[in-house]
Structure formats: structure tokens, C-alpha cells
Amino acid sequence: MKRFVKPVLVALLALSAVVCSPEANAAEEKAAAAVHNKTLWEQIHEGGWVMIPIGICSVLTVYLCGDGWIRTSQKRTSPPVYETELKRLFREGDYVGAYNFCKSNPAPMTNVFRSGIGMLGEGKSAVEEAMVGTMHQESSKLNSYISYLSVIGVCTPMIGLLGTVTGMIKAFANLGTSGIGDPSGLSAAIGEVLIATASGLLIAIPAFTMFYFLRSRASHSLHHIQDLMQEMFRKMPYDHMSGLHISGEEVFASMPNWIEHHEEAHVQDAGHEEVAAH
Numbered sequence: 001m002k003r004f005v006k007p008v009l010v011a012l013l014a015l016s017a018v019v020c021s022p023e024a025n026a027a028e029e030k031a032a033a034a035v036h037n038k039t040l041w042e043q044i045h046e047g048g049w050v051m052i053p054i055g056i057c058s059v060l061t062v063y064l065c066g067d068g069w070i071r072t073s074q075k076r077t078s079p080p081v082y083e084t085e086l087k088r089l090f091r092e093g094d095y096v097g098a099y100n101f102c103k104s105n106p107a108p109m110t111n112v113f114r115s116g117i118g119m120l121g122e123g124k125s126a127v128e129e130a131m132v133g134t135m136h137q138e139s140s141k142l143n144s145y146i147s148y149l150s151v152i153g154v155c156t157p158m159i160g161l162l163g164t165v166t167g168m169i170k171a172f173a174n175l176g177t178s179g180i181g182d183p184s185g186l187s188a189a190i191g192e193v194l195i196a197t198a199s200g201l202l203i204a205i206p207a208f209t210m211f212y213f214l215r216s217r218a219s220h221s222l223h224h225i226q227d228l229m230q231e232m233f234r235k236m237p238y239d240h241m242s243g244l245h246i247s248g249e250e251v252f253a254s255m256p257n258w259i260e261h262h263e264e265a266h267v268q269d270a271g272h273e274e275v276a277a278h
Contacts, residue, residue: 050163050196054203057156061149061207068146068214077142077221078109083228086113090232095120095246108138109225116233121244124236131229135222142218149211153204160200167193 070076082105089098095117102114116131171193 050159050166051199053159054156054196054199057152057159057207058203061152061203061210064145064149064152065206065210065214068149068210069217071142071145072214072217072221074221074224077107077138078224078228079107082107082110086110087232095241099246108142108221109228111138112225112229113232116229118247120236120238120241120246123242124238127233127236127238135225138225139218139222142222143215146211146214146218149207149214153207153211156200156203156207157197158200160197163196163200164193167196 082101085101086098089095089101099114099117102110102117112131112134115134116127119126119130
């Protein structure tokens, strides 16, 4: 038994000497230094030039999401205070006051109501057509900025794909120049490929998600305005307001000038006939 104990102790002492030697410690430090966790800025910088337009798209996405959230809010499109005041004016039959209130307090709801109230003297069909047309305009205004999120969602993966192509070109160019003996340049180019692609998708997915969410939110707000239109313009006494010009704004349409000239010529001819008769 003692014959085997002595060689084992010698081997353990040799191994400890190797582990504790300066060369071994230097090798371990070198290996630890080789394993370096990259910071976020280093990863962005490694992505290449395509990270600049992707960064711009990310800032625009945040801005458009915040702006769309505020614009499509029901409190912004149909403020409860405006609803209460318009209902009071409608109950009192003060349609001139309701028109002036809508004109002095612009909002999607008041803009729609103002167009309808201004056409009350023209009949039910004219009122409905005016409000529907204004609803389309307000819908376009709400969805104009939201639609840019869809554009960003389509463009950012394409920008990332462009970075992928340029990174692959650099990778193969490096491989053809230095061969497989220099893997560091090849790994850097492949890193650029992966980071550019991932960054483009990272911006596109939230942009598309917010686009569909905000579009649904805008539709809900517009449907609320339509419900108010049906509620408040029901049983409207159009017969008692026929021919009224409630808005008080200037009317540019007038009789054709050739009709006025024809009437003047007819009056002059009648006068000449009377003179000839005398």
C-alpha cells in the first residue's frame, strides 16, 4: 500500500506546483480577459452604419406611439365637458349657441357637430352628408400619423437586411484575404450581420403592434362620436328650421348673372312698350 501512496503524493505536489506557477496564473488571466462581456454601446457600434437609420426609426416609433395614444383618446376626441354642454344647448333648442360653442372649442366631435348644425336649414339629408364628410376628414387626421408606424414596421427589417448583406460581404472579403487563420475579423463581420438584423426586428415588432392597437383605438373613438350623432340629432325638427342659415357665415352662392341680366332686359323692354303705347 505504501508503494502506491508515495507516487500519488508526488503527483499531487507536481500538479499544485503547476497550478500555482506564474505561467499558469498568466494563462488563466489571459483566458479571463478573452471572455469579455460587451456593453450595449459596443454592440450598437458593432452593428455598423445601419444602426444610425435604425436608431432614428426607434426615436420616431416612440414619438408616434405617444402622440397616437394622446390623439386617439376618447377624452381628446370627445371631451365629456363638451358633450354635457352640447346636450344642454340641444335641450334648450339653442342651435346658434351650439354652433358657436363648437366653433370656439375645436375637437373631432365638435367639428362634426358644427358641420351638421350649420346645415340644419337645408334638411336632414344635407345634415347627414355634411357630418359624414367631416367624420371622414377627422378619421384621416387621426390615422395620418398612426400610418407612419406601419411604414417604420416595414422599413426597419429591410434596413436590417441591408446591414446583413453588407456584413456578409465584409465577412467573405475578410475570409478571402486572410483566410481561416484570422477568425477575429470574420467573427466581427458576422456580429454586424446578426446585430443589424436583430435591431431591425426589435423596432419593427413594437411598431406593428402599436399600429394595429392605435388604429383600433381611433375607430372606437370615432364610433363614440357616431353614437352621439344618432342620439342628439334624432327627432330633429327640420321642418321648423327650413331655409334658416344658422351658421351666420357668408354665403357665396348667388343667382347666375345671366338671369339677372335677362330680368333687367325684360324690364327695359316692358318700359319701352309702355312708352310706345302712350
